[in-house]
Amino acid sequence: MYRRELLGPGSVDKVSYMSSIVDDAEIFRYVIIALIAHVNELERGGIISGDVAGRIRDALRDVWRGGYDPGKLVGYEDVHEYIEAELIRRLGSIGGWIGIGRSRNDHVATAIRLRLRRALLDLMLITLRLREVALNKAVEVYDKVIIGSTHRQPAQVTTLGHYMLYLDDLSRDFLSELMHVYGLVNKSPLGSGPLAGTMVGIDRFREAVELGFDGVVDNTIYATGSRYFVISAASAIVNYLVEVGRFINNLEMWLMPQLNYVSADPSHLATSSIMPHKRNPATLEVFRARIGEAVGHLVAMYSILRPVESGYQLDLQELTRHMWSIVKIALEGLLIFMDFINGIKVNEDGVKESLGKYVVTAAEYAEAVAMRERRPFRDVYNEVARELRSGVKVGLDVNESLMKPVHGSSNPRQVIDDARARLNEVSELMTKVNLMVSKLDEVENKLLTT
Structure with a gap:
C-alpha cells in the first residue's frame, strides 16, 4: 500500500523477504492500542471529527477481535500496513486519516x-515466585x-x-x-x-x-x-x-x-x-x-x-x-x-x-586454633597443611564449623x-x-x- 505510488507494486517475494508480518504477531495487540490512543488524540486536537474518530476506533476494535493470522497476510510489509489497509477496506477513504500525525x-x-x-x-x-520457593x-x-x-x-x-x-x-x-x-x-x-x-x-x-x-x-x-x-x-x-x-x-x-x-x-x-x-x-x-x-x-x-x-x-x-x-x-x-x-x-x-572422605573443615580448625592459642594464623595454617600431607585428618566439628558469626555466612540460625x-x-x-x-x-x- 505504501510503496505503490512511488515505486510500483513490487514483487511478493521481495516484500515477503523484507516483511516483519510474522514477528509482528507479538505486538499486534499493542499496535491496535497505540492506534486507538492516536485516534483519540487526533479527535481531541480537532484534526478529525468525533464521528470519524468513532468509526475508526470501532473498526480498529473489530480488527483486534478478528485476531491476527500472519499466514493469511502475504504481501504486507508489516502489521502497520495491514491494519491501515484493513481500515481503508472497511471504511473507505476515511480510514486513511489514521496515517496523519504518525509514522510507523x-x-x-x-x-x-x-x-x-x-x-x-x-x-x-x-522471579518473585522463584524467590518465594x-x-x-x-x-x-x-x-x-x-x-x-x-x-x-x-x-x-x-x-x-x-x-x-x-x-x-x-x-x-x-x-x-x-x-x-x-x-x-x-x-x-x-x-x-x-x-x-x-x-x-x-x-x-x-x-x-x-x-x-x-x-x-x-x-x-x-x-x-x-x-x-x-x-x-x-x-x-x-x-x-x-x-x-x-x-x-x-x-x-x-x-x-x-x-x-x-x-x-x-x-x-x-x-x-x-x-x-x-x-x-x-x-x-x-x-x-x-x-x-x-x-x-x-x-x-x-x-x-x-x-x-x-x-x-x-x-x-x-x-x-x-x-x-x-x-x-x-x-x-x-x-x-x-x-x-x-x-x-x-x-x-x-x-x-563425603565428609568421611574429604577434610573440609581444616580452614575453620586453623582459625579456631590461631584465635584460641593467639598464634599467627599462617603458622597454624602451615602446621595443619603438614599434618594433612602426612595423612592426618585435621578439622573442626562440622556443626561447630557452620556456626560462623559473620553476617551472611552458613550459620543456620x-x-x-x-x-x-x-x-x-x-x-x-x-x-x-x-x-x-x-x-x-x-x-x-x-x-x-x-
Missing part, C-alpha cells in the same frame, strides 16, 4: 515498549549440610539453605535491574513521527498518560531510532540467566551418584534408551542449553545494532524477534527451574559419606532468620507488582473496549 517509526517503538513492559512485569512475577526451601533445609566447592574441589561445609539464599540474592538483584529497566521502557515515543516530529499538534504527554506510561522520551530522534531500552532489557535478562545456569551446574554436580548430595523430583529426570540405570537431569540440561541460545540472541542483537545510524532502519525490525525469544526462554525456563528447586531434598547419607525476613519482603513486592499489572490491565482494556 514512532508507533512500532510504542508497541514494542507496551509489549516489553508487560514482559518485564511477567518476569518480575515469576527458594526462601521456603531455605527455611526447610536451613541446617541440612552440603559440601560447598571452589575450583570443583571440596571446599567448606555449608547448608542447602545457605545456597538457597545465594539464589535469592541473585534473584533479588535481578528484580532491582528489572525495576530499573522497566523505568527505561515505560516512556512514550508516540507522536515523535518518523524522526523530527510531525506538523500535527500532538500532545505527547496526554498520549503518554492515556497509555499508562510514566512520561515521554523527550528527543524525537532518540524516541524513534534508539533501541537502548530493548538492549538494556535483553542484557539484564541474559545476565541473570547466565548466573542461573551456573547454579544449575551445582545442582547437576550434587545429583551425580558419586556425590549424591541431593535428590530431585523424578518428573525432571530422563533415562537412557540402552542404560536402564541412568537418571539424567533432563530439564536442567535443556534449560541450560536454552540459556546458551539466549546468549546467542543477545550477541545477535549487539551485532544488528552496532552498524546502524541513530535513526530508524529496517535492521531494527530484525532486532525485536531476538528480544521475544529471550523473554520466552526466560519465562519457560524459570518456571521449570522453580519447580525443580521446590522438589529437591538433601541426601544426608551421601553428604556424610542466620539462614532461617534471613529467609523468613525476606519472605515478608517478597510478599510486599508481589503486591506492588500485581498492582502495576492491574493498572496496565485497566489502561489497555479501556482503550480496547470503550
Whole structure:
C-alpha cells in the first residue's frame, strides 16, 4: 500500500523477504492500542471529527477481535500496513486519516515498549515466585549440610539453605535491574513521527498518560531510532540467566551418584534408551542449553545494532524477534527451574559419606586454633597443611564449623532468620507488582473496549 505510488507494486517475494508480518504477531495487540490512543488524540486536537474518530476506533476494535493470522497476510510489509489497509477496506477513504500525525517509526517503538513492559512485569512475577520457593526451601533445609566447592574441589561445609539464599540474592538483584529497566521502557515515543516530529499538534504527554506510561522520551530522534531500552532489557535478562545456569551446574554436580548430595523430583529426570540405570537431569540440561541460545540472541542483537545510524532502519525490525525469544526462554525456563528447586531434598547419607572422605573443615580448625592459642594464623595454617600431607585428618566439628558469626555466612540460625525476613519482603513486592499489572490491565482494556 505504501510503496505503490512511488515505486510500483513490487514483487511478493521481495516484500515477503523484507516483511516483519510474522514477528509482528507479538505486538499486534499493542499496535491496535497505540492506534486507538492516536485516534483519540487526533479527535481531541480537532484534526478529525468525533464521528470519524468513532468509526475508526470501532473498526480498529473489530480488527483486534478478528485476531491476527500472519499466514493469511502475504504481501504486507508489516502489521502497520495491514491494519491501515484493513481500515481503508472497511471504511473507505476515511480510514486513511489514521496515517496523519504518525509514522510507523514512532508507533512500532510504542508497541514494542507496551509489549516489553508487560514482559518485564511477567518476569518480575515469576522471579518473585522463584524467590518465594527458594526462601521456603531455605527455611526447610536451613541446617541440612552440603559440601560447598571452589575450583570443583571440596571446599567448606555449608547448608542447602545457605545456597538457597545465594539464589535469592541473585534473584533479588535481578528484580532491582528489572525495576530499573522497566523505568527505561515505560516512556512514550508516540507522536515523535518518523524522526523530527510531525506538523500535527500532538500532545505527547496526554498520549503518554492515556497509555499508562510514566512520561515521554523527550528527543524525537532518540524516541524513534534508539533501541537502548530493548538492549538494556535483553542484557539484564541474559545476565541473570547466565548466573542461573551456573547454579544449575551445582545442582547437576550434587545429583551425580558419586556425590549424591541431593535428590530431585523424578518428573525432571530422563533415562537412557540402552542404560536402564541412568537418571539424567533432563530439564536442567535443556534449560541450560536454552540459556546458551539466549546468549546467542543477545550477541545477535549487539551485532544488528552496532552498524546502524541513530535513526530508524529496517535492521531494527530484525532486532525485536531476538528480544521475544529471550523473554520466552526466560519465562519457560524459570518456571521449570522453580519447580525443580521446590522438589529437591538433601541426601544426608551421601553428604556424610563425603565428609568421611574429604577434610573440609581444616580452614575453620586453623582459625579456631590461631584465635584460641593467639598464634599467627599462617603458622597454624602451615602446621595443619603438614599434618594433612602426612595423612592426618585435621578439622573442626562440622556443626561447630557452620556456626560462623559473620553476617551472611552458613550459620543456620542466620539462614532461617534471613529467609523468613525476606519472605515478608517478597510478599510486599508481589503486591506492588500485581498492582502495576492491574493498572496496565485497566489502561489497555479501556482503550480496547470503550
